[in-house]
Amino acid sequence: MSGSGSFAKLPKRLVFVGSGGVGKTTLAASLAVHFAAQGERTLVMTFDPSLRLKDALGIGDSAGSDPPDAREAEVRVALSQAGDPQAGGELYAHLLDARRTFDRLIHRYAPDDASRDRILGNRFFRHLAGRLAGILEYMAVERLYEAVKAERFDRIILDTPPTREALEFLDAPQRIVSFLDSGALRVALKPWFDQGGHFRPKALPGLGMPLEALLDRMVGIDLLRDMAEFFQAFAPLFDGFRERALEVEGLLQSRDTGFVLVTAPAERNLADTMFFARHLTERSHNLVAVIANRVHPAPGAPSSGGADGPKKSEIEGLELMRWLGERDRDGIAHLKDLLAGGPAVISLPLLAASPADLPRLAALGRKLASAWVP
Amino acid sequence: MKIASDLELVIVTGKGGVGKTTVAAALAWGIARRRRVTLLEVDPRESAHHLFAVPPSGGEPVQAGERLELLHARPRRIVDELVRDKFRVASLAPLAPMLRRLQASPIYDHFVDGAPGLKELALLRYVHDLVRGPKRKRRADCVVLDSPATGHALALLSAPALVADAIASGPIATLAREVATWLSAESTAVVLVTLAEELSVTETLEAAAALGEVLGKSPEAWIANALYPALPAGFEARGPVAELWRRRRQVNERELTRLERAVGEPITTLPLLPIAEGRRLVEALAAELEASV
Numbered sequence: 121m122s123g124s125g126s127f128a129k130l131p132k133r134l135v136f137v138g139s140g141g142v143g144k145t146t147l148a149a150s151l152a153v154h155f156a157a158q159g160e161r162t163l164v165m166t167f168d169p170s171l172r173l174k175d176a177l178g179i180g181d182s183a184g185s186d187p188p189d190a191r192e193a194e195v196r197v198a199l200s201q202a203g204d205p206q207a208g209g210e211l212y213a214h215l216l217d218a219r220r221t222f223d224r225l226i227h228r229y230a231p232d233d234a235s236r237d238r239i240l241g242n243r244f245f246r247h248l249a250g251r252l253a254g255i256l257e258y259m260a261v262e263r264l265y266e267a268v269k270a271e272r273f274d275r276i277i278l279d280t281p282p283t284r285e286a287l288e289f290l291d292a293p294q295r296i297v298s299f300l301d302s303g304a305l306r307v308a309l310k311p312w313f314d315q316g317g318h319f320r321p322k323a324l325p326g327l328g329m330p331l332e333a334l335l336d337r338m339v340g341i342d343l344l345r346d347m348a349e350f351f352q353a354f355a356p357l358f359d360g361f362r363e364r365a366l367e368v369e370g371l372l373q374s375r376d377t378g379f380v381l382v383t384a385p386a387e388r389n390l391a392d393t394m395f396f397a398r399h400l401t402e403r404s405h406n407l408v409a410v411i412a413n414r415v416h417p418a419p420g421a422p423s424s425g426g427a428d429g430p431k432k433s434e435i436e437g438l439e440l441m442r443w444l445g446e447r448d449r450d451g452i453a454h455l456k457d458l459l460a461g462g463p464a465v466i467s468l469p470l471l472a473a474s475p476a477d478l479p480r481l482a483a484l485g486r487k488l489a490s491a492w493v494p
Numbered sequence: 495m496k497i498a499s500d501l502e503l504v505i506v507t508g509k510g511g512v513g514k515t516t517v518a519a520a521l522a523w524g525i526a527r528r529r530r531v532t533l534l535e536v537d538p539r540e541s542a543h544h545l546f547a548v549p550p551s552g553g554e555p556v557q558a559g560e561r562l563e564l565l566h567a568r569p570r571r572i573v574d575e576l577v578r579d580k581f582r583v584a585s586l587a588p589l590a591p592m593l594r595r596l597q598a599s600p601i602y603d604h605f606v607d608g609a610p611g612l613k614e615l616a617l618l619r620y621v622h623d624l625v626r627g628p629k630r631k632r633r634a635d636c637v638v639l640d641s642p643a644t645g646h647a648l649a650l651l652s653a654p655a656l657v658a659d660a661i662a663s664g665p666i667a668t669l670a671r672e673v674a675t676w677l678s679a680e681s682t683a684v685v686l687v688t689l690a691e692e693l694s695v696t697e698t699l700e701a702a703a704a705l706g707e708v709l710g711k712s713p714e715a716w717i718a719n720a721l722y723p724a725l726p727a728g729f730e731a732r733g734p735v736a737e738l739w740r741r742r743r744q745v746n747e748r749e750l751t752r753l754e755r756a757v758g759e760p761i762t763t764l765p766l767l768p769i770a771e772g773r774r775l776v777e778a779l780a781a782e783l784e785a786s787v
Contacts, residue, residue: 140510140643141694302600317512340661384511388771392539417735433726434736440723443768466753472741474692 127493131408132380133268133276133371137287137400138382139392144414146474146481147382147488148279149173149213153478155275156199156211163194163267165214166279168258172476176215194267199478212273212478214263216281221259227359235488243346258292258365263442265368287399293369302360308351317345378408385412385448385455385467394458407463409492412452414443414470465493495762495783497714499519499528501683503623503676504638504714508646508687509697511575512741513719515640516543517687517764520779522638526562531625533558533632534565536617541638542566547772554635563633567620568615573606576616580665611660611670614653618673644701652708688753689762690718690746695753703781704755716757717783720766721746762786 136148145166146287149468152164164177179195197211230236239245264278279293299305313321319341335341371377379400383393393410400407419442430438456465468488475481497504506518519542522533531557535542540550543566546558553571556564574597596602606612606714621639623631641647654674661667676682684705688698696769698716706712722743729740754761764782769775 135754142511172692336663340663340667343661375707386770391544395539417738430731430736431726431728434731435724436730437739438724438731438736440766443738444766445735447770470739470742473745 126488127158127160127275129493131406132274133264133278133377134380134408135264135278135372135377136380137280139384139389139396142382142384143474144382146173146484147281147411147468148247148277149489150475150485151170152211152275152396152485153197153199153481154275154291155277156197156209156487157482157485159199159209161210161212161272161275162275162277163212164215164277164279165216165260165263165267167281174215176477176481179213181216207331214267216260216263221263225262225361226357229360230354231386235353235356239357239444240410242353244349258289259292259295260289260353261372262364263299263363268371287396290400290405292405293365294370296365296396297362297369300365305351305358308371309350309355312348313345319344333341342439372403375406378406379439381407381410382409382413383455383461385451386449387417387447387454390451390454390458393455397459397462398422401462409464409466410454410455410459411466411468412448413468414449415452415467416441416470418449419445427490433436453460464492495715495717495786497525498680501636501681501714502523504636505641505651505684506600506638506687507641507644507684507693507701507710509689509701510643512687512689512694514612514643514687515545516775516779517685517719518542518638518640519545519776520764520783521685523559523776523780524561524783525636525638526559528534529635532565532631532637533640534621534637535625535640536567536642536745537567537571537640538566545771545773545776546756553626553696554787565624565633567617569617570606572620573613573616575699576612576619576669580669588660607626611653611657614650615657615670615673617650618677619669622673622676623665644697648704648708655708661719676708684709684711685715686713687715687717687719690721690753692745692749692751695749699753699756711731716753716759716761718746718750718753718761718763721750721763766777 123458134148134151136144140146148166149164152162155191156162166173178197194212194214197213199209200209206458226236230239260278260281264276265272269275310321310323312321314317318328319335320328321331324331335344379398381393381396383389397407397410409451452465452467459465466488468484468491471484475484498580504518504521506514507568508514508517511717515537518535522531525531540641541558542564543550546564548556548558548564551564551566553566553568558564577597595600620639624637625635626632638680642650654677656775658670660676686698686702689693702713719769722739725740725743728735731739750763762772762783763786764779767775769778
């Protein structure tokens with residue numbers, strides 16, 4: 121197998137996107153196993169794999185002991201059961217954890233230990249910052265960026281987080297930049313509190329005390345104090361963050377980053393799929409393929425019964441299966457119409473069970489790759 | 495299926511792609527036989543509206559059947575309303591123009607986006623007011639919430655307690671405590687929807703445990719959706735289609751048993767139906783739910 125040659129056309133980085141429950145994670149892992157089995161040094165980054173998939177990739181235990189240094193969080197997967205050992209490929213898997221990535225950024229950008237500890241020890245940060253809108257999404261692309269910079273991989277596959285609107289993470293870098301550039305930050309950074317921790321804004325001389333009482337009644341002055349402290353402590357890191365967010369955004373727009381949109385095949389999923397496809401292309405992202413996943417077999421496939429054909433009791437079930445086959449076939453035909461001239465449209469069949477070991481992941485990856493690059 | 499007849503709120507959640515919206519619609523349809531129901535959705539794509547084949551509403555209530563209306567909650571509008579209501583007290587009247595200016599500024603956008611728990615709290619308060627609020631806000635006897643997928647549902651439902659914890663006093667804290675108490679009360683319930691498939695069942699069990707911690711109660715009902723048909727006795731059909739049917743059904747049965755054992759009570763099941771979408775599907779599923787008492 122000299123597979124790498126035919127893959128040369130595929131982008132070096134592939135980002136799997138789509139609604140929840142369509143099989144993104146399994147497909148991302150399968151394709152990664154296949155690339156590695158073909159001799160490539162491959163990294164797959166995933167958010168929320170099932171236990172069995174974690175076991176298959178051997179990343180089940182790494183989550184608890186992810187060290188601050190990113191590289192070591194990538195676990196080398198033993199490929200012996202999945203590919204040709206002569207091919208020389210390597211597979212690494214990384215389980216993404218937004219909070220840990222965020223902590224790591226702070227370790228990196230804090231100018232000194234004291235400011236780092238001030239942030240990590242801040243109550244607002246500990247309880248609430250991990251849930252700040254967009255952080256989870258942003259951290260996924262942030263990790264992609266780290267992996268690209270490391271230049272250790274021929275191919276990187278990113279499985280995206282289960283976000284509510286599925287594409288939120290694309291906007292995350294821009295949102296970080298716009299927050300950092302907005303007046304909100306300047307306001308947050310003003311010296312609202314005096315040395316003694318009392319609300320005494322210099323711009324409103326004399327009003328401090330009544331306003332403090334009012335704010336305390338409204339939202340609680342402790343919370344505001346924690347927030348103010350957090351932003352003060354965070355301020356030295358902002359330049360690094362901003363610059364990086366811009367680079368991350370550039371990475372997502374690069375031609376070397378291809379998006380793979382995974383969808384269910386039925387007609388009723390089309391509106392969502394087209395919404396995602398339009399969103400991606402409108403923002404000049406490189407949408408390279410749409411995968412209609414878990415397709416029921418086309419009607420007309422022979423199903424015979426026993427000696428006398430299907431029994432009466434079997435007919436209803438077989439009819440339903442036929443209906444599902446027609447539904448999926450029609451959905452895909454419509455999808456191909458709508459996407460004509462655009463990204464590759466690939467159908468993958470519904471399997472009897474979701475693949476959960478390396479050989480079966482490799483088989484699915486092979487099927488996907490050969491449907492994509494014949 | 496049996497669910498308490500006096501519920502004020504039914505929160506329907508589950509892993510992505512399990513058919514939450516369809517099941518929520520079927521539940522709402524069933525409850526609406528006797529009581530006034532609002533089916534509330536938060537997804538901007540308005541899939542429940544799509545399901546009932548009514549045009550996107552932009553946030554206005556739409557009648558979908560007798561005693562049943564659809565409503566799309568738009569988070570931003572709801573947060574604005576909360577901020578206006580809570581900060582419009584007599585002592586702040588002189589600040590009203592400032593508040594209006596603030597709400598029009600990008601700083602406010604970032605605040606609404608970033609303030610942890612604010613959007614969630616505002617949404618739940620809105621839901622609360624639909625059944626319990628002042629007369630002008632009350633619209634229904636029962637709200638069926640087509641909630642986001644499990645991870646986000648958890649963030650949504652834990653927000654009031656979290657906010658109450660972070661803010662010691664003041665009107666927002668009081669509101670957060672009220673809403674948290676209501677969510678833990680008997681008049682609200684969670685219904686978990688799953689496919690009888692490994693990933694989905696595992697995530698549903700995890701979600702139930704986490705929800706139990708947040709709300710202090712277990713789900714009102716478990717619904718396994720889209721089951722392949724049972725295999726007739728002496729099944730002997732051959733060919734790839736029959737084989738796929740047999741294998742998928744076997745997975746369904748294995749996972750259903752696993753779920754039942756873990757939960758310790760029977761699971762309501764819904765069949766995979768040869769109806770693509772639309773009101774007919776909702777009605778058919780509602781009939782299945784009714785029949786499975």
